[in-house]
Amino acid sequence: MARHNLSTVIGFEFTRTVTKKRFWAITLILPLLVFGLGALIVASNVSTSNTADEQKNARFEFLYTDASGLIDPGVARQYGGSAIGSSAEGVEEVQIGGTTAYFDYPADPATEQVKIWGADAGLFQNSRYAAVAESLLSTSVEQKLDSPTDVAVLRGDVKTSTTTFKDGAVAPGFEAILPALVFLAAFFVVIVFLGNQMLNSTLEEKENRVTEMILTTINPTNLLIGKVVSLFLIGLIQIAAFALPVLIGYLFFRDQLNIPDFDLSGLVFDPQKMIVGALILVGGFALFTGTLVAVGAVMPTAKDAAPVFSVVIFAVVIPLYASGFAISSPQSPIVQILAFFPYTAPITALLLNAFGSLPLWQAIIIIVELFVLAVIVLRLAVRLFRYGSIEYSSKVRIRDVLGRRSTAPERAA
Template sequence: MALARHNLGTVVSFEFVRTIKKKGFAIATLAIPVILIVVFALVFASNASTKDSAEAQKDARFAFTYSDASGIIMSPGAKVAGGTYTDNPAAAIEAVRNGTNEAYFQYPADPTKEPVKIYGADVGMFENGKYEAVAKQLLEASAEYQVGSPRLTAALTETVKFDAETFKDGKVAAGIGGVIPPLLFLVVFYISMILLSNQMLNSTLEEKENRVTEMILTTLNPTTLITGKIISLFAVGLVQILVFLAPVGLAYLFFRDSLALPDMDLSALVFEPGPMITGALLLLGGFTVFTGVLVAIGAVMPTAKEAGTIFGPLMAMMFIPFYTFSLVISNPEALIVQIFTYFPLTAPVTALLRNGFGTLSPLEAGIVIAELFIVGILILRLAVHLFRYGSIGYGKKLSIAGTFRRNEIAAK
């Protein structure tokens, strides 16, 4: 028994020391904390400006019309805020719809029982909040002036509800119904990467570890082999996604009442062509980049254990953009959001989020899509090159620079 404990301690200490001494372990272990520290610092700096922007919405100045059946709103205060009284609600709503007026507030006879109706021009999900902020601020200021007690005013206005409707190009803006469909591409991206990433990594490692790569390459071109693997993995991913979704769909269609599933109103969803096409292209571009990187790692590393030290930090890059989720919605121009939008490993998730929430402009979308496909194709070409030279490197990690030197010597 004592000998067994001694052997166990020897094995544990040997494996522990050998693992932590590896350069790859140090890099993989420190990479995520360092990245997170940098991200948190940038998010902290950006959140200060976002908070200022949110506070500034209360003091936003824009031209609006209003009607007041309650008699609470004070005309002088409304005028200072940029408001003009109207007794024709229908005309005021039409003016907002056709773009000749930015907003219209309709205060009911009893705001504590009926919601305040807000109509405004769609200027983005976050910026649209300025309408409610100003409408609420005007109501509170007018009520406080008449009541004379800030605490009583706050208690009275706390129960007031606001019902907002925005217009874009003469039509009611999609709102949350237009956000959900493009975000489905983000869900598909995560599902496909979670299901397939390990298979992508092992697609080139398996043959190397089984020592059959040379035989395969005597009959197949490396480009053909890698391309075939990627296409087959994509097909496998589609099958897996369909298999996972099938029970959910069947349960919702045939057993919704028995399983007490919520009744979803799918008619509220709006499938706008622009965001949907952009989402599909971002999905394919992101898939290309991550596939190329994983296949390249498999071509460089001699074993799956060695590849695992890089695999973890790489997958973490998919989730890091969610630390900036609030900034993506509220302040897409923030430095950290811009970095994540254009850095190839964070671009798919960040751009898909921004596309869903309508903060990704067509120009930005075009740049990111082009970048993802160009970088993805270049990485895939590099993966093929590395696989060609690393196919017989069973015992050690492949030197990328060394493969290019060999290529130059062979060319001479």
């Protein structure tokens, strides 16, 4: 029987996956859920900010005493406030319902608390009392300043503009970071959303008890390489599906989602960053794919492989928790360890590369490390799959496979 070549395997695996309704459901639903959640968070933040402004500008009748002498009576009247003789009287008025609230300003508001009593209006609405009390105090202090400049400084309305130089030329800012960050986002999306598919790429045949029959007509090396290449192509589809809602949201719903209007024409595509980012992305993808394929060749069922898959996802997420160190202290020991450890290197190195903190020599070492280890892991996966194809009920012991000599030369493609 003629043996299937590599292109046949790639075509079969790719077509089998993309023709499944479940694949498209997951591919389309997950991005929509992620960006829907993002839009909900943005809307919630906007609503909270608007509510805080409304509370600060709220007007209601209240009483106050001022031991500091900072409160301007005219401003207090505009806010709806009236002075009262003592704290005891103010508290009593609130208790009997004679006033909505009472503010007791101490002699030194900078070191002492402003005490507030008010009628209960609900947990969230009760915060308007503090907002009005603070606004009244700050507005009264501003009234005592003669210069509008002093008022602007006090409010924090001072505007700044920063220009930096690198090698004698104006250094690009975020415009040079954003293009390289695309590789980081692509790697994270592919591994998180496609990792389970990588794991099941070999487990599916084992669970269906068809691996022996497949290996009689297909070279195991071609089979696994075909699976890896098809997964890469599927990953490109998922990246496109994930990026599409971003593009649509930016082009058509920017105002509704309060997305900043970036000048995309100002983006800087640094050739070194882009090449390094692409190589790290491919090398990291190959390493993780080979690892998960090898795990699938060792484990008898998806249930047995699930804990290992969780560890792989954990390795992807860990560098994100250390992203603050990677940005602010790229030479710190923890960042360097994460950058050179193979399974945390892709995310860490892509982050360092985007922010210009990855020297070329270090990038070369990491890229070589990823590709070399990916080849080793993939060769191991081929051997594990060949000898573990008939192990349907127990895990394959890697030590036994490595110590066993092949009884026959590998079939020609």
